[in-house]
Amino acid sequence: MKPKETESLDATRHSLAHLLAMAVRELYPGAQNAIGPAVENGFYQDFDFSNAHITPLHSPLGRGEKARGVQISDADLPAIEKKMRELLPQWKEWTKKEVTLAQVKKEFAWNAYKMELAKEFAKERKTLTFYVCGGFVDLCKGGHTLPLAEIDPKSFKLDRLAGAYWRGDEKNKMLTRIYGLAFATKKELDKYLTMREEAERRDHRKLGQQLDLFTLSEQVGKGLPLFTPKGALLRELLNAYSQELREKKGWQKVWTPHITKSELYKTSGHWDKFGGELFLVKSQETKDELVMKPMNCPHHQQIYASRPRSYRDLPLKYMETTTVYRDEKAGELLGLSRVRCITQDDSHTFCRPNQIEQIYQELIDVTKTFYKSIGMQIRARLSLRDQKRPDKYLGEPKLWEEAQRILLKIAKESGLDYFVAEGEAAFYGPKIDFMAVDALGREWQLATPQLDFVQPKRFGLTYTDETGKEQTPVMIHFALMGSIERFLSVYIEHTAGAFPLWLSPVQATVIPISDKFASYGAKVKDALVKENIRVEMSDANETLGKRIRAAELMKIPYILVVGEKEEKNGTVNVRRYRGGQPSSAQAAAGEDGEIKLGQLTEKIRKEITEKQYEI
């Protein structure tokens, strides 16, 4: 979409927020409306219904019996939407009027929220303006271009109800927010709704259940997922690959415990920042104040500090896949995407400043390879500190500038598609975030190499340089997938559960046409097992169609049908996931259809080893 069109669409969305306010105030006299900007896909308006009542005209229930305080639910949205459409034709022209605070008070004395804003704006010496349309007056800074009456009444829709704190502050009163969706045309609105349905179909929580990958138990606790054999296999395969790629570049596994004295995080600086998120552990034997580890960097630094280091030892590359624990707010937990036990494929590298570039290059290489193998595109976000708020960050400004200069150079030279985001840096250093783009076009922050000059200094880490002087090493944090749980939530939705062959928990299923061919089926299965291919054989007690359907629903990449013809020729009839019944043309091209057993195992083996992305 061109910027100009976006602009006018936003103006329309903002205007619709005004219309929404009018509709609500007609149906619920006394309802106070608050803010109402355009948002990503539509608009919203916050309301306080505590002084509202339903007009008798619209609801006989409202008559006197509950004069004050109305509760509304999703069921009321259609009526409000209908009212909006009714009012729409009158919204022909926008009139702007500059007003004084006194005039605002005269119009909006009943609306505490409008008054609060108006008083504030007056104090800031902003010009107060009214915008009037369709006979509806509202305090507004403007931005209305189109006569609302001209839009397609079907191009917008009220979406859902939500609670929202007044001005986004949880100390304030919670208002009822009504969200609407609006697009330039009905067609685009429908397209968006279809996309959202698709996202729902791909919801990792749903697929996790359908494909038997993980489960949540009330008895275990919120945000603590349990992985089934298939899910655990997925985790292991991904992690093994993540570690294998780094192992090839010199990273070495280390191991650290899951609980630690809280002292460690006081030294690292995490206590002040994340103290509230720590799970506390009580020792019955000692007086130690223990916590579940929320991250691994301090532990890895203790390994570094365990003996004197020379510049010849650097870079020192540690990696560890381990679970850390964070006590997230209950309302923020969600499937696998927000959990309280987070498994990181973590690594920490200690190096000299002049080695940073090389390490980054290695990490970028690893990242590119990994994401290519799983079929996701990546983009890099260069996260720098907010220039205006230096107090948010630890460390000397000079080190920051140097670090930011280095990262910018690396980003430019890596050939990565990158963009700069100010104010997104970690408190201890700038970083490059890799954003993965999923099948629905959504972007997710996953892999993140982060440069850290602060922690090594705090822990007093040193190495002896070639002149015999003590120096502080630089530390680079890096997790390829970030958190495996969160990564899986994204990846399940990206693939809709149809994983590439090398990651499929079950790679092939053998389906003998009938019991008569079960022994040949077993032979085929054994041949695949011998090649370390994950294969199952279905029980011939069900009809062929039903077994094929079951295999398709479980998204098994290779469906191998064997019957009389196959047994006689020593072949297998290959049907790929979602490929339908193999045609003779495919067979001729050597793709699906009849294929010699030996050729099949070779073909599958090769596909697995090459980790080709094929869904």
Next chain:
RNA sequence: GCCGGUGUAGCUCAGUUGGCAGAGCGCCACUUUCGUAAAGUGGAUGUCGUCGGUUCAAGUCCGACCACCGGCUCCA
């Protein structure tokens, strides 16, 4: 945490104004042995989220709690 919604069989869901808890899939048994997305017959399956209240009678009405879902920066 807060606002709104939902909670009935393993899964997806029905259950009118309060009156003997249901369907499909799955599961189990038997029959069928099949050539590419659901064979047939029969059977088992429930603390209707939990606790309390109203009632002759509660899945249904009232209250509290729990879990899950949508949302809570984007300043008229």
